[in-house]
Amino acid sequence: MRYSYGIMDQRKILLYKPQLFLKSRDLLVFPSADFRNWHGDIKEYLDGLFQIDFQEMGKREPVNFTELNLALGVLNNITEELESLFDRENVSLLPYHYLSTLDEKYKKPRSPYTSDMRRVDLQVPVISPELKYKHRMEMVEEANREFTRALQEKKMKKKDP
Amino acid sequence: MRVSEGVPRGRVAEVYHPELFQENEEVIIFTREEFNRTYTSIQRQLDYIVKVDLHLDRSEEWKLMGYWPKIMRSVHRIDRDMDLIFKKEPLQSYLDAYLYEHIQSSQDQVPVAERELIPTMEASHFHPLY
Known part of the structure; x- marks a missing residue:
């Protein structure tokens, strides 16, 4: 100043x-x-x-x-x-x-x-492209499992009556 | 403290209240604008600390750990402003940001994980699913 x-x-x-x-x-x-x-x-x-x-x-x-x-x-x-x-x-x-x-x-x-x-x-953790891919595959597998479970339940319901 | 305003007239300065000072008394002269900026800058820092204190919940002592460095940063700025009164360096209070803060930027200390988050060209083109 x-x-x-x-x-x-x-x-x-x-x-x-x-x-x-x-x-x-x-x-x-x-x-x-x-x-x-x-x-x-x-x-x-x-x-x-x-x-x-x-x-x-x-x-x-x-x-x-x-x-x-x-x-x-x-x-x-x-x-x-x-x-x-x-x-x-x-x-x-x-x-x-x-x-x-x-x-x-x-x-x-x-x-x-x-x-x-x-x-x-x-x-x-370091978010690398590989890690991203792994996470996406996990989501796909989870969705696949849900889908097959729902399909099986449908089949069971059809068989039951 | 005895204080008076004045106007410069060449080698001498005329004061509005000369009766406050004694004959042959040594005085110190500032320009009003620069002094005003430093003074309000100090006041702003003090206000900031008071506000931090007011918003602090007294039952949550752990939060103080994060606010204390902020309080100390304001204290450092007050100290800097006080030092600048008797220095020839340009005034910091003219600026929006403090140029002479010696605190290191946190960028060097942030570990690799933080920096990798910034998307690069290669990463954005990498679509393993599609």
Whole structure:
């Protein structure tokens, strides 16, 4: 995203990189320290979510609802942070700044294709033309058997009376 | 947080609410459109997770196994969007699809059985019965 720092000077902003905003008409201006803090807060929550995910992966057990509720609580905090960005009453006073130092290995995304799905897929037989032929012949044989049985019953009925 | 809109005028920018900022305070400036896209993209991912949660039946815990990767995918996208704020890479939220997702496509992992289902020319001409 295009962004530039600037400094307030006589009720106007001196842009450090004015060439970025030549074609744009609307700008959004935040105090840089506060914005960095806000960014760090959300990153902290996200790191928490990655830790929940990694813990679950380490246990080799499916997630349970306790972990889901924990994750949803963290997500609610993120929603609140997002809302507080445009709330002028909300002032972050604490000189607290989180810098994300979470290792990339914890953030490793996983495919939704799990080992269980793979196991199911492996049990699906390969449908080759020979197999198709075999299945059709099975159907023909079954129909043949039914047909002969019906024919025999007819003959029996004719003989009986 | 203190926030104001503004318009660029050459080397300087005029803000609508200069009284919110102190003299000589360092500020960070975004274009409104790009920031809007990133912000709504994050909100959309959050909404998606909340919807997944709402539709989840609490009595069926085994279903969570399938939904958890979906939730984590949204979390990864939020993380990506947050990183993109301070990067020069093109914005992902302009696109319908995420280009920079590092999740492997499931095509390589699908065993042979899945792939053989796609009918080939030879197979369609093979009619042993007729």
